[in-house]
Amino acid sequence: MAQSTGGREGSGSPEPERHDIIVIGAGMAGLTAALYLARQGVDVLVVSKDLGGQLLQATVIENYPGIEAIKGVDLAMKVEKQARTFGAKFRYGELITRIERLEDGSFLLESARGSRYQAEAVILAFGKTPKRMNVPGEDEYDGRGVSYCTICDGPLYRGKNTAVVGIGDQGLEAVALLAGLCPRVYYVTPTKLFGDPDLVARVRSAENVTILEKHEPVRVLGDGRRVAGLVVRDKETGEEKTLEVEGVFVELGYEAKTEFVKHLVDLNENGEIVTDCMGATRTPGLFAAGDVTHIPFKQAVISAGDGAKAALAAFNYLQKRRGRNVEIKGDWKKTGRVKPKVQLRVGLKKRKEQ
Ligand SMILES: Cc1cc2nc3c(=O)[nH]c(=O)nc-3n(C[C@H](O)[C@H](O)[C@H](O)COP(=O)(O)OP(=O)(O)OC[C@H]3O[C@@H](n4cnc5c(N)ncnc54)[C@H](O)[C@@H]3O)c2cc1C
Structure with a gap:
């Protein structure tokens, strides 16, 4: 049975779709956060405008550890597939424009096309957006030239x-x-x-x-x-x-479009979200990761690490909120769902022999 949302009661709006944790943005930070949360058995939904974010614009990435060279889009698709393997869900074509913390401590999100979502914790991983020219005709012909x-x-x-x-x-x-x-x-x-x-x-x-x-x-x-x-x-x-x-x-x-969250987080002079070393913002249950935050060096691997950190912290927050005293310190779980490639072992053996 649907729970009360604690807000906008009687507004006639449809009941929001509920998940344990919602991640806003499917760039490197959001995708990695989804992977880490799904591996803990959390019901996680990623709501995003697109899959990949800035990775879509990177023709080739040569500095992602363990991968000599990969197209940005391929890297995004790989991480998404990996997260889906563990049960993460994705919703694309959605631009979140509003977020409120309800009386019960959960969050209500609304998208530009009117979808509503509710979650006990949220990870803001909506990165950076291309700067606009701000001239007449730009909006009208966006996507049409x-x-x-x-x-x-x-x-x-x-x-x-x-x-x-x-x-x-x-x-x-x-x-x-x-x-x-x-x-x-x-x-x-x-x-x-x-x-x-x-x-x-x-x-x-x-x-x-x-x-x-x-x-x-x-x-x-x-x-x-x-x-x-x-x-x-x-x-x-x-x-x-x-x-x-x-x-x-x-x-x-690029710029961080953080206007719609500024009532819940601290922003620095560049409009980036300020977090602690766990990715927590000043609002309990609201975390942030990747390029949208104040962390220096905007890089794919840094966004990935940041997403993992925020996910583990959000998981611990959820456990505590639900009265479970099982804080985790890391994720070393071996699920056996994906087998390592055989070549890797051969490679290691060869290296030992040398
Ligand atoms: C051309 C180019 C080349 C690059 N080359 C490299 C490289 O070689 N090596 C390297 O390490 N890094 C490189 N980078 C940087 C790297 O791509 C980024 O640092 C990293 O991908 C950022 O990931 P992110 O998830 O933090 O943010 P983003 O990639 O910005 O992802 C944000 C996501 O949120 C979504 N979103 C935004 N607003 C909303 C909203 N309101 N509601 C819902 N969804 C929303 C976006 O659609 C996107 O999916 C490059 C970047 C560019 C642009």
Whole structure:
């Protein structure tokens, strides 16, 4: 039987879907947290906009321990599969926009499309989101010519003129990629060109790239269906011009969109969530992990470690809340559900013989 939510009673809203713990975000931090919670037998649901987060944009990762080189998307899919093996559940296409702590200490979450979820503990692992241009037409043509992931969407614009609105290495990499696909690429950047010297040289020498330094976007133009152009302004002279492009790629960096949780957590000057060394926020039962937090060095392996830590701490919180005195210190359990590859043993034997 459904429990009282303790809030918004009589509002006519449908009963929320309940789980022990909900993880917001299916990037490296959220996926790892789900794996660790599922291994403890916790009923865990991951609610996320997408699978992979920033990993989707990493063409190749060469510094994840134990894996020489892997596409970001493949790494995400591997961890998701591993978490599913132990019973973690996933819900994609959901953007959480509201979170409240109810009188009974549980949390009520709401998504942009009106879904409602309730859990005894929540792990905030919603990482960083691409910065927007904040100009007219951007929202209207988002996904219809405006893209925030050149690696994902660039190949769809082969043979078409495009513009990159970007900064630093991130912008330069996008331009270099599109220069190999598009007849003309405009690079609109708010400063003088800067970044990795090799990338700068590559972009400067590409014949089909027009560099517009110290320029800013003014408005995205469209025909009602798709992008048809981009109006840009010279920041020094104020002169405006229209670029005839069918794709606008925004590569301006990333930000932590923590506005909807700020009543429950402390934020630092970058808007990142401040946690203790266990991933706990100032609200009991609310944990955070990965790039959305104040931890330094935004890396896949660090988000993974952070997710594991927050998961174990959230598990201990849940046990205590339920009056069970069985705090765990780590997870060394061998379930036998997945057998190690035989080659590994052969490899070790060979190494011993050497
Ligand atoms: C181009 C690029 C290359 C990189 N290369 C490397 C590399 O070589 N090596 C390395 O170690 N690291 C690399 N990184 C960094 C690494 O990818 C990140 O540090 C790491 O993946 C962050 O994981 P995360 O789970 O903390 O956050 P994210 O990856 O940002 O994941 C956040 C998740 O939350 C979801 N989400 C966001 N808001 C909401 C919401 N309100 N409701 C529901 N879901 C939400 C997102 O859709 C996403 O699934 C790279 C990053 C980029 C962008």
